[in-house]
Amino acid sequence: MATGGQALNRPTLPAGYRFSPNNDDLIVYYLKRKVLGQQLPADIIPTTDVYASSPNKLPLGGEPNEWFFFSTRSKDDDVIELDGGYYAIDPEGAGPITWEGKTVGYVKTLNFYKGSSPDGKETEWMVEELRVNPEFVPVDNDDRSTQEKIENLVACRVSRVQPETEWYEYFDEEIEKEAKRGKFEIPASLLEE
Structure with missing residues (x-):
């Protein structure tokens, strides 16, 4: 398993191809x-401990703002405390994943916060955690190893979501920058109230 920030030797896709599967895929x-x-269609998802560190320390590569990993995580943790931050489940970001009319798995969204729970500051990082439905995987009751993987192995889509900016905020920032550089004068009539 790779550790946070360590570069991974990832297989690359041919030019023009992009790995962007939906949840059921x-x-x-x-x-x-x-x-x-079993063999994967493309050996493109690395295995790393996503929850061992803050997202910006993950071995990121590939598409900007969206990365995929296999990881392990107990179902019971609603909050995962780290040094300097924590992951917390977003109750609105949970639900079943269906494929051909069957529930094949479940998704949970975890947001990353800086600081201590529950008073941390939300960051732009989020993890969509996908877990396979045990009823979708044929396994013998005696096969404890596979049962443990069903319980603990997850696929994670790590995303960096840029905060939305109102259209006028962009212009306010640009006007301020230009005024500081002396390239833009704000008429005194606009400054007076």
Whole structure:
């Protein structure tokens, strides 16, 4: 398993191709096969401990603002405390994942906050955590190893979401920058109230 910030030797896709699977594809073609030890369609998702550090210390590469990892995580943790921050589940970002009319897995969204729980400051980082539905994976009751993978192995889509800026905020910032550089004069009539 790679540690935070360490570069990974990732396979690359041919020019013009982009890895951007939807949730049901991640469950059906990647996570389920990983759990069962089967060959993946493309060996493009690295395994790392996503929750061991803040997202900006993950071995990121590939598409800007969206990365994929296999990781492990207990179902029971609603908050994961780290040094300097924590992950917390967004109750509105949870639900089933269906494929061909069957529930094949579940998704939870975890937001990353700086500071201490519950008073931290939300950052632009979020993790969509996908877990396979145990009923979707054929496994013998005696196969404890596979059952543990079903319970603990997750696929994670790590995203960096840029905060939305109101259109007028952009102009306010630009006017301020230009005024500081002396390139733009604000008429006195606009400054007086």
